Amino acid sequence: MNGNLIITIGRETGSGGREIGKMLADKLGISYYNKELLTEAARQSGLSEDILETNDERPTNSLLYSIVMDTYSFGYATSSTMDMPINNKVFLAQFNAIKTIAAKGPCVIVGRCADYALAGxxxxxxxxxxxDMKFRTRRISTENNLTVEKAKAFIKKTDKKRSSYYNFYTEKKWGEASSYDLCVCSSRYGIEKTVEIILNYLKTIGKIDIDV
Structure with missing residues (x-):
């Protein structure tokens, strides 16, 4: 591996992004962060993990919601963040945690605007x-024991939340090819082949120089 490789993964719900990220980390022998990132953000910020998870990848423009949720946040009352809505505090906590994690060494980070936090x-x-929707619906339906209709509703709701979060906090557009270095369709290639495609890409651009 060349340098301190950090792989950030954005994903559509049910596309297997989390599984792909974990497989990449295992094959490369590097750290993996998904929900684990919330633990680091809680440790650094003083916000509880419950608050971080409740507001995870969830922007809101509701002042009332922010005020209500703010009553449950503790230990994150510096002069610069005292008056911040809770959703902004959560974003900042994750933003700082991502930078800390990236500085520690090579890793894979799933979601949470990690590509934006590490821009440059x-x-x-x-x-x-x-x-595609058929692939995603089948995965979500099977993993969560949901009907096809409920799986589709869950996918649409979660993707809308992720898209709103990403678009709200970054200067880019969620899921748009120009926002990322590489976009791969897992339903076309399957999970394992998608991992292989990503590894080949990393080798092609000189980020790794070994066969894994």
Whole structure:
């Protein structure tokens, strides 16, 4: 591996982005962060993990919601963040945690605008995983024991939340090819082949120089 490789993964719901990220980390022998990032953000910020998880990848323009949720946040009352809405505090906590994690060494980070937090970092490679609705519905339905209709509703709701979060906090558009270094359709290639495609891409651009 060349340099302090950081792979960030954006993903459509049900596309297998989380699984792909974990497989990449395992094959490369590097750290993996998804929900684990919330633990680091809580440790650094003083916000509880419950608050971070409740507001995870969830922007809101509701002042009332922010005020209500703010009553449950503790230990994150510096002069610069005292008057911040809770959703902004959560974003900042995750933003700082991502930078800390990236500085520690090579890793894979899933979601949470990690590509934006690490913009300008030459060691960072941003990837987006997409898939067709049939593939995603089947995965979500099976994993969560949901009907096809409920699985589709869950996918649409979650993707809308992720898209709103990303678009709200970054200067880019969620899921748009120009926002990432590489976009791969997992329903076309399958999970394992998608991992292989990403590894070949990393080798092609000189980020890794070994066969894994």
């Amino acid at each position: 970092n030459e060691d960072c490679v941003s990837i987006f995983i997409t898939a």
